[in-house]
Amino acid sequence: MNKTDVLIIGAGPTGLFCAHQLGIIGLSCEIVDNLDKAGGQCIELYPDKPIYDIPAVPECTGEELTNNLLQQIKPFNVKFHLNERVEQLKKVDNRWHVKTSGGVEFDVAAIVIAGGVGSFEPRKFPVKECEKFEGNSLFYSIKDKSIFRDKTISIFGGGDSALDWAIELSNNSNVNLIHRRDGFSGAEASVQKVKELNDQGKLNLYTKYQMDSVVGDKNIESVKIKHDEGEIKEIKSDYVLGFFGLIMQLGPILDWGLNINKKTVEVNTENFETNVDGIFAIGDICSYPGKLKLILSGFHEGALAARGCFKYAKPDEKLRFEFTTTSKAAQERLGIKK
Amino acid sequence: MAKITYHTHDNKTHTIDVQNGLTVMEGAVQNDISGIDADCGGGMACATCHVYVKEEWLDKLPAKEDGEEDMLDMAFEPKNNSRLSCQLIVSDELDGLEVNIPSKQG
Numbered sequence: 001m002n003k004t005d006v007l008i009i010g011a012g013p014t015g016l017f018c019a020h021q022l023g024i025i026g027l028s029c030e031i032v033d034n035l036d037k038a039g040g041q042c043i044e045l046y047p048d049k050p051i052y053d054i055p056a057v058p059e060c061t062g063e064e065l066t067n068n069l070l071q072q073i074k075p076f077n078v079k080f081h082l083n084e085r086v087e088q089l090k091k092v093d094n095r096w097h098v099k100t101s102g103g104v105e106f107d108v109a110a111i112v113i114a115g116g117v118g119s120f121e122p123r124k125f126p127v128k129e130c131e132k133f134e135g136n137s138l139f140y141s142i143k144d145k146s147i148f149r150d151k152t153i154s155i156f157g158g159g160d161s162a163l164d165w166a167i168e169l170s171n172n173s174n175v176n177l178i179h180r181r182d183g184f185s186g187a188e189a190s191v192q193k194v195k196e197l198n199d200q201g202k203l204n205l206y207t208k209y210q211m212d213s214v215v216g217d218k219n220i221e222s223v224k225i226k227h228d229e230g231e232i233k234e235i236k237s238d239y240v241l242g243f244f245g246l247i248m249q250l251g252p253i254l255d256w257g258l259n260i261n262k263k264t265v266e267v268n269t270e271n272f273e274t275n276v277d278g279i280f281a282i283g284d285i286c287s288y289p290g291k292l293k294l295i296l297s298g299f300h301e302g303a304l305a306a307r308g309c310f311k312y313a314k315p316d317e318k319l320r321f322e323f324t325t326t327s328k329a330a331q332e333r334l335g336i337k338k
Numbered sequence: 339m340a341k342i343t344y345h346t347h348d349n350k351t352h353t354i355d356v357q358n359g360l361t362v363m364e365g366a367v368q369n370d371i372s373g374i375d376a377d378c379g380g381g382m383a384c385a386t387c388h389v390y391v392k393e394e395w396l397d398k399l400p401a402k403e404d405g406e407e408d409m410l411d412m413a414f415e416p417k418n419n420s421r422l423s424c425q426l427i428v429s430d431e432l433d434g435l436e437v438n439i440p441s442k443q444g
């Protein structure tokens with residue numbers, strides 16, 4: 001059991017800055033995120049795209065913003081739990097007991113949900129039967145590529161993941177790559193490589209096809225694909241892989257008794273607490289009259305939520321407002337040596 | 339101002355006056371028309387505002403910018419008449435546009 005003052009759900013810019021604000025007022029925190037790295041949407045959706053509306057930063061990329069925030073919270077040695085999704089919450093006396101998908105447990109005084117639009121999950125095939133095969137012969141990510149050796153693999157998608165895996169697996173497997181159009185969003189070099197492999201007969205490329213259905217009993221035996229013009233082809237497949245990027249899902253947060261309105265959590269604007277005592281929500285996931293989904297609004301919300309957490313973490317102490325410029329305590333927490 | 343008609347997956351039809359300059363996505367979201375999630379808020383980064391445009395409108399709409407087709411690869415059941423509604427900016431020329439909202443966005 002990890003005991004800390006506050007658990008932050010979501011390692012996007014809002015969650016990261018909230019960790020900073022907690023650190024400044026002397027509270028400890030740990031951060032859980034479903035992705036394998038910090039940064040949230042900034043790192044997953046637009047790492048290279050510029051952002052122009054961070055106060056006092058005329059221009060930066062999502063990746064730069066993330067790295068700067070990580071740098072800013074370094075003095076507080078915040079512990080990250082990546083690749084974990086928070087599943088269960090339980091109130092025990094005045095504390096919250098939290099459990100993640102990977103079985104990590106926390107004992108905390110307060111929770112700050114900074115979950116953006118939810119946790120990132122792979123996008124799935126629209127075809128219903130696919131669910132039945134998921135995890136045994138149909139996958140949306142690859143953990144152990146050795147299972148594909150000498151098998152026939154049908155890969156769907158046109159981005160870098162689909163292209164990279166098609167190239168990689170074509171070394172030891174019979175690969176079909178199926179994509180809905182002639183153009184690809186993946187790197188040009190990979191597109192050329194795939195076309196080359198197709199010409200050499202080391203890979204079968206099917207463009208303007210999409211999945212129609214999957215055939216099989218316990219495991220997939222073949223997959224039917226449908227051309228734009230309507231023609232259907234059945235291709236033998238031992239495994240099917242789908243790479244359609246990630247989508248955000250609210251997931252278990254829906255079951256925590258919070259007031260949810262259009263995929264967002266209602267909060268008050270005094271300290272961004274939800275209708276449940278000790279659970280706060282900040283950033284894109286919270287809603288209140290006038291809410292703007294800007295990173296800078298998330299920073300403000302995080303600063304106030306951090307102070308709102310104080311009374312739960314240190315009920316017998318009074319929080320005094322201080323500036324980092326002059327506060328000795330804050331500077332000590334930041335590790336400033338004079 | 340343009341009248342935009344949204345056909346939702348529950349077979350309902352909503353015709354809305356949408357102000358010029360807003361996007362077809364915003365017209366739906368602001369009027370509580372279900373089925374357009376717009377998770378990324380209009381940044382062409384998520385494909386959850388995907389719509390099917392009525393065939394006769396396909397050629398009248400502004401062409402897709404770089405990146406829209408890439409995002410449509412990720413959309414739920416993309417078709418030839420798929421567009422991202424966050425990229426369709428409403429103007430007088432779009433008066434009468436009809437779009438179908440898919441059964442799911444992901």
